[in-house]
Amino acid sequence: MFVNQYRENLLNSVGLELDIKSAQDNRLILSDGRVVKDFLAQYGALPFGHNPDFAIAEINRFIENKEPIFFQPNIHKKVRLLAEMLAEQIDKEKYTHCTFTNSGAETVEAAIKFTRLFTGRKRILSLHRSFHGKTYSALSATGSNRFKADFIYDDKLYEQVDSEDLDEIKRKLESREFAAFIVEPVQGEGGMKVIPPDTLSNILVMCKENGTLSVFDEVQTGIGRLGAFCAATLYALKPDVILFSKALGAGISPIGAMLYSDELYLSEFDRKHSSTFANNVLAATMGIAVIEHLTKDDGKALTHVQEVSRYVDECLEQLSAKYPEHFYWQGAGLMRGLEIQDSKAVDNIFINFSQRSGGLAYVICSFLLKHYGLFTMPLMSRPCSVRFEPPLNVSKEDIKTFFTAFDEVCQLVENGRYDILFSHLIDIPVADLPPASVSYPISRNKNIAQIKAPIPGLIEGKKFAFLIHTTSVGEFSHSYCLSIKENYTLEQQKRLGNWIMQVASIDFNPDIAVEFGVESSTAYANGMLLFSPINPEDMMALSAKERAVLMKEYLDMAEKNGAEIVGLGAYTSVITNGGTSLVNNRQGRIITNGNSLTAVAVVEGIRSMLTESASRQTLAVVGARGSVGRLSVIGLAHNFGRIILVSRPNKARILLSELTKALLSSVLRTHDVIQPDSVMDKMRKWLVKQNPGVTDAQVLHQQVLEVVGTFGLEAIESYEHSLNQADFIVSATSEGKPFLNTHYLKDSAIVFDAARPFDFIRDGNHHIYEGGLVYQPEKVTYSDCNLIDIPEGVNLACLSETIAVALEGVNVHQSIGRAIDYNDALAIRDIARKHGFIPVQYSRNNQGERYEHVA
Incomplete structure (x- = not known):
């Protein structure tokens, strides 16, 4: 049985799955006895860590007194008390109404329903990079596409804007189409981006002027996370609606709350909105307890947050000064996003992709857990960002431990030591590697193509x-x-x-x-x-x-x-x-699928190797039904006198029929040169001399199929019997793994393997040429190495076709499907040649043992 199979598998694979036996404060005790320090705090839902004593004491009293947990439809006095306490922390005169829910996302859903009912408008405005939850309306309001997919969100009634673009915000709101503008004062999943208080203030003013309700989503910023009760109190702002959740339940019970003023009250909303588990008395008890704990002793807990937040600032500023090119941070209070940026790695496929996709952030979190016993997770909507969100009562000592460890991560990145960062994932002891202080460049390649600025004359x-x-x-x-x-x-x-x-x-x-x-x-x-x-x-x-x-x-x-x-x-x-x-x-x-230039590169590469009349040589093609194989057959039928189509069992007749039809479609229209006594030459002569009057394509196909063997075209249902007769072999299947043995081959056979992955097993007994290579117009690589092991200035034809048609500025699709017209493929070749992409040619090396690229 799986509970979120994707998450279980992912965390297991990156070494972040924990078997927790018990938890107290910010300490996780694992089943193997290890103690891990928690800097995630359930994404901010554990304000005072796991199982805080004050909350456990309240639970024990609750159980001892046998208080009711669910009391609907009545409103228990503790539920009303919690609502009053929330309002008192902000403005009890303004916020006179409270709707309780069971989660942050449900609170957002309630707010969207409420603002639509009140304003009579449907549209909702939010910020880019925001996160408001994964239920339908909350996800629709979320300003990140990471969690969105077709059919699970509304892309019509929800819009996002940049927080920096006040002019655009003003234009949107002045349309008077929006029921609500929902804003996270600190974007919890968007890299912990802080929305400046001046911006928040301007948003409130513009909303008021245009009849849009302002909504502060304080699900994560609320209940002390910023060193104040919430961002609204920190900045002395009073939005129309404020949303709370996460920490409100003291890390014990799920709960959410929506506060709004008496002037916004709608009995219709009360009539049409309810939730079975809302107004939960146990959850309210936890909410009361956490507010009391947060505010007792003149707000001692909040003062602590302010003090340690200043210490966090110092740690972050030190890292920024030490690693200015590799470390960047955002956030406030005890919610920070720590971002790794390795600009030296932008030309390396592995590291740059790992950074951009967020994979490296998982590796960093795993490294911190393995080597330092520190638990945190990546930010969900910001590449290569790690979350720092400890409980509010975290000690300076634990903060120092965390940033000492993160300093090492920054040093490893600065020194290019990804070997150390990844080592624990494949059980390589760090002691077996050079010291972390030893620095490595990402690559020694200096001939790497860079982004082009406008070039005069081009x-x-x-x-x-x-x-x-x-x-x-x-x-x-x-x-x-x-x-x-x-x-x-x-x-x-x-x-x-x-x-x-x-x-x-x-x-x-x-x-x-x-x-x-x-x-x-x-x-x-x-x-x-x-x-x-x-x-x-x-x-x-x-x-x-x-x-x-x-x-x-x-x-x-x-x-x-x-x-x-x-x-x-x-x-x-x-x-x-x-x-x-x-x-x-x-x-x-x-x-464009790239198969035209790939096939033509195979054809022209083989033609460059022909030292005697190909009409007396045999070509075998594996994968002739695919577009590369099919085009290769058509192209090389202009040269070879005999072609064997290597067939799967019981498919020879179908294969022969398809390729006969393909040759017929080209033989009288080809723009290529047909060599004497080739398969194509013999077919053309037969058509001219033997059957000139047939115009029905189907009849002609059947007639040619009966005699095509005399042209030198046949299909054989045996790899061994096919390949051991061949002088040249083209392989271009979609098998997905090497499956062809070289021991079938003649010693002199020349093999072009155009499949990716290769079809032929590289056993070292026979040289295999990589099919589908072209020279580039510049002697560079398109990352710090080529996609396959070939020299700079040479690359895959499929990639080169894409670049060539981009340089040409084509306006229609290219090389689509399996039945690509051979003349269309030649046209692609001509475009490629125009821009300097030329199929690789071969000549024998000095020893005469094999062919090599002609420089």
Whole structure:
């Protein structure tokens, strides 16, 4: 049985799942005896830590007196007392009405319902990066897309604005369309961003002027978190509505409260709103206890928060001064967001993606837990940010312990020591690695493409995004930073890759891996690689719905970052049927699947190796039904006299029929040169001499199918029998893993493997050429290393096709589906050539043993 399977799996995989035996104050005692210090405090819901003595004493009295817990429809005197105490902390003359709920999200729901009823308006305004809960209306008001998906929120009646843009806020409110403007004074999930009090004051004034109710969501800031009862009291502001929850229950009982004034009272709201478990007497008892504890002894607890908050400020300022390029913080009181920024890693796919996606924040939290016994979690809506939100009674000593540990994290990032940060996740002792003081660059590569500024005399192409994902552990290891490459053994690097694959099977949301620019002789364009860590096997195992969601996330990310052209890399093409399912994408992106240039690069690469008439040589093609394989067959049928289509069992007839039809569609229209005695030459001669009068395509297809073997085209249902006859082999399947053995091959056979991951097992017994490579217009890499192990200045044709059509500024989809027209593929090749992307050519090396790229 799972209770939130995703969360359980994720926390287990990153080492943050705790088996807690008991808890007291900010101490978690684990089942193995370890003691962990809690700096999360249940996201602010534990104002005085776990099981505070004053709350436990009240519970014991409550039970001993056998007081009622649920008392509906009556209002228990303790419930009314709690409402009065809340109002007294702010302004008991103004706030005369209180509605109790069971959670923060439910409180927001109640506020939205209330403000709509009062104003007669439906629209709700909130801030970008805000978080108001995950129920329908609360999620709709939330200003982060992290938790949103189609059908689970309202994208019509809710709008978000930037807190800094007061002019836009004014314009929105002056429309007089909004029932409420809901604001977190400190954005708890948005990096702990503090909304300045002047801004809050202006918002209240503008709301009042335009008939919009102002709502302070103090679910997280309320009950002492800022060193005052709430932000409203701290800033002496009085919004129309104030919302509380989290800490109000003393960390014992869920509860929420909405305060508003008598002038806003609507009997209709009271009649139409209720909740079975609201007005809970036990929860009210906890609320009374926590307010009493917070305010007793002249507010001693609040004074403590103010004092330790100043100490936190000192610690944060010291870190900022020590690591100005790597550390950034936001927040106030005892709610802070600690953000790691490694600008040196922006060209490294692994680290930059980990930062941007938030994965590195989980690793940092795991590191703090493993090495220092400190428990916290990432902020949910801010990349690479860690939450500092201890109980209000946290000691200076514990704060010092936390920031001493975080200082080491900052030092590791500054020194490029990601080998140490990740080591505990794959059981590498830190003692086995160089000391933390030893510094490593992220990479030694200096020839990395950078974003292009406008270039005089060159046309600006369209911004592009190329979609990538992990194809294999081995290939992904190219993207490791230098400290991991140099300090991990190959076996340890593989273990890290396997761990990444494990996490990726749980959370595979795409994000930007790197950004760069490209220029040709006539144009320049900027773009990005959008990366998901999911591997082919897991991607292919996704349901149709999950595939659609993944591709939507890719395209949403492309749209968000201004990419007009989207190229499909590896299995993003496979799961979209060569882009067919994306041609009507709602984001309006132009799609190319990259298969045209990939296939033509294979064709031209093989042609560069032909030292004798190909009409006397045999070509075998594995994966001929796919678009790359199909185009390769058509292209090389212009040269080879015999082509074997390698078939799965019982599929030879279908395969032969499909490829015969493909050749027929090209033979009389091709813009390519047909060599004498090639398959294409023999087919063309037969059509001209033997059957010139047939115009019915289906009849012609059947006639040709009966004699196609005489042209040199056949299908064989055996890998061994096919491959051991071949002089040249092209493989381009979607198998998802190596499955072809080289011991079937002739010693002299030349193999082009265009699959990603590769189809052929690299056993060292036979050289395998990487199919689908092109020269770039500049001798650079598009991150600090190429996606596969190839030299700078050479890259994958699928990526290059995306860049080339972006430089050209095309306005229609390219290379869509499996049945790409061969002449269209040649047109893509010509566009690529125009911009300096030229299929790699080969010549024999000095020893004559194998072919190498022609420089």
